[in-house]
Amino acid sequence: MSGRELFVIGHTVLGRPIEAIRFDPPSYAKPRPTALLFGAIHGDEPASQLMLERLAEELIERPPGRVTWIVPVVNVDGILAGTRNNANDVDLNRNFASATWGTQHRPGYNPGAAAEDQPETQALVKLIDEIQPHRIITVHATYRMVNWDGCAEQLAKEMSERCGYPAENDMGYPTPGSFGAKYGVEKGLEVITLESPYLIACEEAWLETRSALRWCVDLPD
Numbered sequence: 453m454s455g456r457e458l459f460v461i462g463h464t465v466l467g468r469p470i471e472a473i474r475f476d477p478p479s480y481a482k483p484r485p486t487a488l489l490f491g492a493i494h495g496d497e498p499a500s501q502l503m504l505e506r507l508a509e510e511l512i513e514r515p516p517g518r519v520t521w522i523v524p525v526v527n528v529d530g531i532l533a534g535t536r537n538n539a540n541d542v543d544l545n546r547n548f549a550s551a552t553w554g555t556q557h558r559p560g561y562n563p564g565a566a567a568e569d570q571p572e573t574q575a576l577v578k579l580i581d582e583i584q585p586h587r588i589i590t591v592h593a594t595y596r597m598v599n600w601d602g603c604a605e606q607l608a609k610e611m612s613e614r615c616g617y618p619a620e621n622d623m624g625y626p627t628p629g630s631f632g633a634k635y636g637v638e639k640g641l642e643v644i645t646l647e648s649p650y651l652i653a654c655e656e657a658w659l660e661t662r663s664a665l666r667w668c669v670d671l672p673d
């Protein structure tokens with residue numbers, strides 16, 4: 453049984469708690485940089501929540517090889533309402549303080565009135581400041597892809613081998629103020645945006661990505 457602890461890392465616009473779980477590796481594991489995985493920054497992507505809840509269940513029985521934080525749902529209000537954006541109708545994945553953040557946006561991709569002015573974004577930023585993860589996996593549901601930023605090319609290839617999704621460095625469209633822009637491109641961390649299909653059963657998305665997700669946190673063979 454691994455060590456694990458539950459935390460509330462902040463509250464949503466509507467005051468709901470945003471929860472995180474920390475898993476500790478077995479005491480004999482070599483020290484490795486901390487990993488953070490989070491899902492459902494878009495509330496209409498429930499597969500990402502289920503994928504991380506399933507991973508968390510597995511880590512109870514079989515601990516990770518590094519300190520691993522999991523936030524299954526960032527956009528709690530959005531998940532409950534079934535909306536991509538948060539309760540202020542802001543796209544949280546356009547709300548980060550990257551150099552590319554700006555108020556101009558495509559319809560529906562509202563970046564907020566100021567960078568990081570949303571409580572859900574602030575909760576994630578504060579957590580990252582506190583735990584200093586080097587490896588960050590952000591899980592979405594759009595199409596099958598392992599998108600990488602910063603120094604994550606090698607990890608993306610390893611994950612790609614395990615889930616069969618292509619490893620790509622370019623989403624194919626601009627993403628100003630995105631998580632990957634701030635923490636991958638600008639801060640140079642190992643940032644993966646794992647995309648499973650939007651129109652797929654949640655359980656199927658988990659089964660497709662399970663070994664790739666475990667690879668990010670497990671002890672090397």
Ligand SMILES: [Zn+2]
Binds near residue numbers: 592
């Ligand atoms: Zn998304």
